[in-house]
Amino acid sequence: MSEKTLVNEEQHFEEMIAEESICTTDNLVYEKPDTLLDTPMHYCPGCGHGVAHRLIAEVIDELGIQEDTIGVAPVGCSVFAYNYLNIDMTEAAHGRASAVATAIKRVLPDKYVFSYQGDGDLAAIGTAETIHTCNRGENLLIIFINNGIYGMTGGQMAPTTLPGMKSTTSPFGRDVATMGNPLKITELVAQLPGVYYCTRTAVNNAGNVRRAKKAIQKGFEYQKLNKGLSFVEIVSNCPSNWKMTPLASNKWMEENMFAFYPLGDLKVPNDKEK
Amino acid sequence: MAKVKGDIVIDIEKCKGCELCIAACPQDSLELSRKLNSKGYQYMVKIEDNCTGCTNCALVCPEGIIKVYRQTTKKKEPVATISNLTGDITVTVNS
Amino acid sequence: MSEMKLMKGNEALAEAAIRAGCDAYFGYPITPQSEVLEYLANYAHRTGMVVLQAESEVASINMVYGAAGTGRKIMTSSSSPGMSLMMEGVSYIACAELPCLLVNVVRGGPGLGTIQPSQGDYFQAVKGGGHGDYKLIVLAPSTVQEMVDFVRDGFDLAFKYKNPVMILTDGALGQMMEKVDLFPQMDRKTEFESWATVGKPKTRERNVITSLNIQADEMEKTNIHLQAKYKLIEENEIKYEEYMCDDAEILLVGFGLVARICKKAAQLAREKGIKVGVFRPISLFPFPTAKINELAGKVKGILDVEMNAGQMVEDVRLAVNGKIPVEFHGRMGGVVPSPEEILHKLEEKFVGEIA
Known part of the structure; x- marks a missing residue:
């Protein structure tokens, strides 16, 4: 076989592959949003934070508001959220993200501002800031990731840890008689007049991911209306600290967390108001 | 309904093998690799050629590393081409 | 234009904040400095500066942190126990190198103490107060006139060095009335520093304001940088x-x-x-x-x-x-x-x- 023939055959083979592959720009139906950076995330395998970050980035890209959005990261596992989102961001002290977000929004009222907070940050150390930010009806979006545990510090009991649920500081299970009850902060803030939109979602399956994205999108869109605060809870998992595989943690979440923290809207704007 | 052909591309170096996409795939197209990536994780591989490009795997992927492609049933053809721009313009409708 | 007035220290300081083109004040009432917030609530509309009574000093200082990150002129004021509550946030602000003005109208301590004047917060102001190796630029007025002038000068220093500046005064100066020469109204800022988190245009990389550096050697670099800055401040800004x-x-x-x-x-x-x-x-x-x-x-x-x-x-x-x-x-x-x-x-x- 001459060299020339070989080259032609290889060329032919490549062309054949190219023809068969449907992976072309025309056929692309889903890829990560541009605002989500390529930096590999530090989260444990199967952690819901990654999906939540991506959804924020998708909404920012789809609304075309990357230049006008400022995010506030909390202290907790998502302390490094600013490493993954290609927007201006501020990293707040533990529990104070909503106060930080309040101030940014007050001095930049035309920008989109959101805080991203975990359950320890938002519902324990930052309870006062959360409630007062909601009650003042600041025109911003709070995204609340509730996985019922302190992930970053290694699995201690959170304000949202379920009764009987084990953690490193409730090793025999949360005893509500001595450790108190889990705090349904989302139900609590939904009562406040400053809160315009309040919903509880999850990112455990494709359907819930779509619903969570829609909720985040509404949270950004409502900022334009200056009607008040949007509060989006995402019930999530913590495979590492729940000591389960990602799939098992999702199943446990569906059976236990969703029973205590039922998914759905807690407060939706009046249609006429919209 | 015409059969939809889909495909996915996974950035296997960033995959942490959490398997959420396996559970999300209605076609059971995905499986964990036997090999490890450079981070030491087993990663996702497509083992069946029955992908419909439904995007479920990409939606649940915490790493955002799955690109989904779907072949449209009808190949996109230009409805018109414009030629001879220096002189008279000729328009040909192909449909 | 400048104006001569007989004013209470706290009110004169608040008036100076408006005149200095301050963009936002976040604070919480505490004796003997509540007049600052009260005065601003009454008169800040002249320039449209943001005035927000927060739910606590903890919230106030973190609001200062967030707002200072946008490159605006931001301030808060408090008195000793309230300033203690702010110290964590002050440490974050110092590490993130954000300009802002803090005012401590010191009262007698420790604990709830008294509402009378004291200088018991010198250590807190000068030696840290919050955690870690950081420094505030600390100015100590001895007249109501200096309470006014140091607001303007404090903002200048804060932006010059990207560092929080504290006016360390006391309950007597805050409450006493004296003749003051108020400097003319300054314009509010219209141009903002390149580091500010104001929304990322396509033309630059994203701005991140953080005091976190999980790698020890990187965190040491941050510290070395801060110490070099403090040395520069020591070389240039001594006043007596x-x-x-x-x-x-x-x-x-x-x-x-x-x-x-x-x-x-x-x-x-x-x-x-x-x-x-x-x-x-x-x-x-x-x-x-x-x-x-x-x-x-x-x-x-x-x-x-x-x-x-x-x-x-x-x-x-x-x-x-x-x-x-x-x-x-x-x-x-x-x-x-x-x-x-x-x-x-x-x-x-x-x-x-x-x-």
């Missing part, structure tokens, strides 16, 4: 006042309100033929160490007077470095020393030696 120091044989050293009482004590001493001068550090950080050391070569002794148990005296002794005796007189818990008792203390400690 000398009063009858030229021929003085004994020096009274005091800051803020106490320096005024020391001046009266020096006058009384000179009437009795004792050559006493007064040295007043105005910038508490950077501290006028070299100047005090120089003066220590000219006088026979120093009496440091403070409204606390002896805080700045440590820095004075470090500056004097054993050259001459440094004695201390302090009143605590909201009590203000009189010129007579200072003179008495001075005579008790030094006059025998001189004679």
Whole structure:
């Protein structure tokens, strides 16, 4: 076989592959949003934070508001959220993200501002800031990731840890008689007049991911209306600290967390108001 | 309904093998690799050629590393081409 | 245009904030500084600056952190217990290198203490207060006029060095009325620093404001950078006042309100033929160490007077470095020393030696 023939055959083979592959720009139906950076995330395998970050980035890209959005990261596992989102961001002290977000929004009222907070940050150390930010009806979006545990510090009991649920500081299970009850902060803030939109979602399956994205999108869109605060809870998992595989943690979440923290809207704007 | 052909591309170096996409795939197209990536994780591989490009795997992927492609049933053809721009313009409708 | 008025210290300071083009104030009521928030609530609409009464001092300081990150002129004020609550946030602000103005109208402590004037927060202001190695630029006014001028100067320093600036005053200065010359209204900022988190245009990389550096060697670099900045501040921004120091044989050293009482004590001493001068550090950080050391070569002794148990005296002794005796007189818990008792203390400690 001459060299020339070989080259032609290889060329032919490549062309054949190219023809068969449907992976072309025309056929692309889903890829990560541009605002989500390529930096590999530090989260444990199967952690819901990654999906939540991506959804924020998708909404920012789809609304075309990357230049006008400022995010506030909390202290907790998502302390490094600013490493993954290609927007201006501020990293707040533990529990104070909503106060930080309040101030940014007050001095930049035309920008989109959101805080991203975990359950320890938002519902324990930052309870006062959360409630007062909601009650003042600041025109911003709070995204609340509730996985019922302190992930970053290694699995201690959170304000949202379920009764009987084990953690490193409730090793025999949360005893509500001595450790108190889990705090349904989302139900609590939904009562406040400053809160315009309040919903509880999850990112455990494709359907819930779509619903969570829609909720985040509404949270950004409502900022334009200056009607008040949007509060989006995402019930999530913590495979590492729940000591389960990602799939098992999702199943446990569906059976236990969703029973205590039922998914759905807690407060939706009046249609006429919209 | 015409059969939809889909495909996915996974950035296997960033995959942490959490398997959420396996559970999300209605076609059971995905499986964990036997090999490890450079981070030491087993990663996702497509083992069946029955992908419909439904995007479920990409939606649940915490790493955002799955690109989904779907072949449209009808190949996109230009409805018109414009030629001879220096002189008279000729328009040909192909449909 | 400038304007002459008779004003209460806290209100004059608030007026100065408006005139300095301050963009936002976040605060929480606490005696003896609540007039700042009250005054701003009444008059800030003149410039449209944001005034927000927060749910706590903790929220206030974190609001300052968030807003300062947008590159605006941001301030808060409080008094001792409230300032203690703010200290975590102050540490974050210092590490993230955000310009802002903090005002502590000090009252007697510790604990809930009293609402009367004190200087018991010198250590907190100058030596840290919050966690980690950081410094505030600390200015100590001794008149209502300086309460006004230091607002403008404080913002300038804050932006010059990307560092929080604290005005360390006390309940007496906050509450007393004096004649003040108010500087003319300045424009609010319209151009913002390249580091500000205002929304990322396509033309630049994203801005991130954080004090987190999980890698030890990186965090050390952050610290080295901060220390270099503090050294630069020490080289350039020392402020002090000398009063009858030229021929003085004994020096009274005091800051803020106490320096005024020391001046009266020096006058009384000179009437009795004792050559006493007064040295007043105005910038508490950077501290006028070299100047005090120089003066220590000219006088026979120093009496440091403070409204606390002896805080700045440590820095004075470090500056004097054993050259001459440094004695201390302090009143605590909201009590203000009189010129007579200072003179008495001075005579008790030094006059025998001189004679």
